[in-house]
Amino acid sequence: MVTEIRKIKNSINIGIGLIALFIIYLTSVYSYLLFHTIAELFSITIAFSIFIIGWNSRKYMDNSYFLFLGIAYLFIGLIDLIHTLGYTGMGVFLGYETNLPAQLWIAARYLEAISLLVAILLINKKFGYKYLFLLYSIIFTLIIMAIFYWKIFPTCFIEGEGLTLFKIYSEYLIDLILFINIILIIRSRIKFEKLIYYYIIISIISTICAEMAFTLYISAYGFSNLVGHLFKIISFYYIYKAIIKTGLKDPYNLIFRDLKLREAELLRYHTQLENLVEVRTIKLKKSEEKYREAYNRAEFYKDLFAHDINNILQIVMSGMQACQIELDNPDEIKENIKVIKAQVIRGANLVSNIRKLSQLEESEIPLNRTEIFNILKHSIDYIRRTFQDKEVKINIDSISKKLYIRSNELIRDVFENILINAIKHNKSSNPEINVRISKEQIESISYLKMEFQDNGVGIKDTRKVKIFQRGYGKNNSVYGMGLGLSLVKKIIENYNGEIWIEDRVTGDHSKGSNIVLLIPEVE
Amino acid sequence: MAGIAEDGEEAVIMFKSFSDKPKVILMDHRMPEKTGIEATKEILQIDKKVKIIFVSADISIKEEANSIGAFGFWDKPFINEHLVDEVERALECYNSA
Numbered sequence: 001m002v003t004e005i006r007k008i009k010n011s012i013n014i015g016i017g018l019i020a021l022f023i024i025y026l027t028s029v030y031s032y033l034l035f036h037t038i039a040e041l042f043s044i045t046i047a048f049s050i051f052i053i054g055w056n057s058r059k060y061m062d063n064s065y066f067l068f069l070g071i072a073y074l075f076i077g078l079i080d081l082i083h084t085l086g087y088t089g090m091g092v093f094l095g096y097e098t099n100l101p102a103q104l105w106i107a108a109r110y111l112e113a114i115s116l117l118v119a120i121l122l123i124n125k126k127f128g129y130k131y132l133f134l135l136y137s138i139i140f141t142l143i144i145m146a147i148f149y150w151k152i153f154p155t156c157f158i159e160g161e162g163l164t165l166f167k168i169y170s171e172y173l174i175d176l177i178l179f180i181n182i183i184l185i186i187r188s189r190i191k192f193e194k195l196i197y198y199y200i201i202i203s204i205i206s207t208i209c210a211e212m213a214f215t216l217y218i219s220a221y222g223f224s225n226l227v228g229h230l231f232k233i234i235s236f237y238y239i240y241k242a243i244i245k246t247g248l249k250d251p252y253n254l255i256f257r258d259l260k261l262r263e264a265e266l267l268r269y270h271t272q273l274e275n276l277v278e279v280r281t282i283k284l285k286k287s288e289e290k291y292r293e294a295y296n297r298a299e300f301y302k303d304l305f306a307h308d309i310n311n312i313l314q315i316v317m318s319g320m321q322a323c324q325i326e327l328d329n330p331d332e333i334k335e336n337i338k339v340i341k342a343q344v345i346r347g348a349n350l351v352s353n354i355r356k357l358s359q360l361e362e363s364e365i366p367l368n369r370t371e372i373f374n375i376l377k378h379s380i381d382y383i384r385r386t387f388q389d390k391e392v393k394i395n396i397d398s399i400s401k402k403l404y405i406r407s408n409e410l411i412r413d414v415f416e417n418i419l420i421n422a423i424k425h426n427k428s429s430n431p432e433i434n435v436r437i438s439k440e441q442i443e444s445i446s447y448l449k450m451e452f453q454d455n456g457v458g459i460k461d462t463r464k465v466k467i468f469q470r471g472y473g474k475n476n477s478v479y480g481m482g483l484g485l486s487l488v489k490k491i492i493e494n495y496n497g498e499i500w501i502e503d504r505v506t507g508d509h510s511k512g513s514n515i516v517l518l519i520p521e522v523e
Numbered sequence: 524m525a526g527i528a529e530d531g532e533e534a535v536i537m538f539k540s541f542s543d544k545p546k547v548i549l550m551d552h553r554m555p556e557k558t559g560i561e562a563t564k565e566i567l568q569i570d571k572k573v574k575i576i577f578v579s580a581d582i583s584i585k586e587e588a589n590s591i592g593a594f595g596f597w598d599k600p601f602i603n604e605h606l607v608d609e610v611e612r613a614l615e616c617y618n619s620a
Contacts, residue, residue: 310580
């Protein structure tokens with residue numbers, strides 16, 4: 001909708017412009033001098049206005065382009081004013097024919113074309129505007145002196161013959177300079193607000209067309225002269241739109257464009273910075289979390305180690321003190337040495353478990369397809385040798401003697417910890433463990449179910465879950481000693497399995513426990 | 524008379540069951556069901572006179588044990604004779620109170 005209204009407005013503006021041009025053209029029918037005077041006064045007014053806006057905005061504009069043009073157009077306008085006053089038929093400068101306005105025209109157009117070129121080349125540079133004003137004053141004075149006083153300015157028009165070669169070639173040269181101008185402006189387009197950029201381009205193109213027309217006229221009142229002036233009106237109209245209209249209606253686009261650009265750039269940097277800060281904050285938080293976890297883990301192991309080793313040392317100390325007391329009793333000494341030996345093994349296991357648990361928590365040990373029935377058998381043999389003084393009975397009832405899961409060397413720790421636990425907490429004189437292995441299908445995944453049933457003291461319901469915990473958060477569990485079952489749980493979870501405890505006889509924990517493992521099977 | 528409890532809960536139950544209350548208790552801290560600190564609080568509520576000597580590898584609870592009325596705190600490992608001396612001192616204290 002807005003675009004439609006804009007299109008209509010533009011069309012109306014173009015229509016009004018064409019009507020205005022036509023009306024101005026009609027004045028030429030009545031009096032060419034009137035037409036010329038109106039056309040030139042239009043452009044002179046715009047030239048002086050450019051100076052006023054450029055001059056008064058010099059403090060706010062970093063972009064030197066408009067200030068430069070402002071100063072240049074003041075003097076271009078002055079030359080055009082003298083050209084208007086000196087035009088054939090005005091009768092202001094007596095003794096001068098058509099050559100005078102032609103010379104002044106060429107001088108103004110050279111000054112205009114070169115000024116536009118220098119302005120775009122100096123677009124990023126700062127300059128002393130007072131020096132520029134002085135320079136243009138000198139150039140203006142030299143031009144006027146060359147034409148009026150020294151009379152050394154090249155002839156541009158010969159009565160009866162028309163335009164001189166100097167005039168014609170000058171117009172071509174001016175066109176070339178203007179063409180280069182267009183290219184340079186296109187290359188610097190980022191410096192201009194979009195509409196201003198297009199207006200300036202159109203203005204220069206119109207000037208080129210005007211100059212081309214001015215290479216063809218024979219008479220000061222001729223048709224090509226008329227056409228040239230109409231193009232000049234169009235050229236200055238677009239300069240008016242680019243600089244004056246924008247400067248009055250939307251000064252920020254003209255004066256503060258640099259500021260706007262910088263503001264936009266600043267906003268972009270600010271957004272980038274915020275994003276960067278956010279990313280870094282997330283990274284920092286993750287690092288903090290990891291550090292906190294590592295710290296807590298270190299504290300936990302330190303505490304655990306200190307506590308459990310001290311307990312082991314106490315039993316060793318007591319055993320040694322008992323030996324000292326019972327030096328004459330070899331049997332007692334033997335018993336105490338056994339106790340000491342068992343504690344040393346316990347300590348070694350503790351260190352080993354801590355190491356493995358720590359390794360599991362820091363990084364994963366790779367899993368491979370493993371046959372575990374034989375590993376279970378070796379573990380059972382090891383346990384029997386370890387507990388030779390107890391008549392431990394361990395039976396295996398398995399669905400198959402080839403059982404495959406994805407695991408690693410720690411599967412042995414699983415079996416040995418479960419078996420040791422079952423024997424340690426068994427007050428019976430004939431500890432018995434039945435290992436039952438079956439398969440289960442749960443949601444299209446095949447699992448091996450391994451049940452370790454013992455006739456030990458059992459585990460109360462309140463401890464069935466807590467027995468696996470030995471955490472290092474705020475609520476350190478204080479149940480039991482060592483890490484055996486915590487390690488087992490961690491390893492099984494690593495295998496994507498589960499572990500839980502049931503009563504061997506449902507509802508009666510005192511009849512022993514049933515530790516159940518559920519591990520995904522592989523072919 | 525002497526007795527051994529497996530954990531803090533059993534210690535409290537045993538203590539309650541004795542008509543002739545024990546004079547000195549050697550209390551561990553990290554035990555299943557109930558910790559030494561919890562058991563000590565309950566036992567001292569029943570009988571303020573009993574002398575509870577903490578014997579624990581967990582030195583971090585020493586201040587708390589003293590603040591709730593423990594007679595002494597011995598961290599492991601200790602020399603048996605020293606603990607025996609401490610028990611004798613506790614008995615003397617109990618009898619003179």
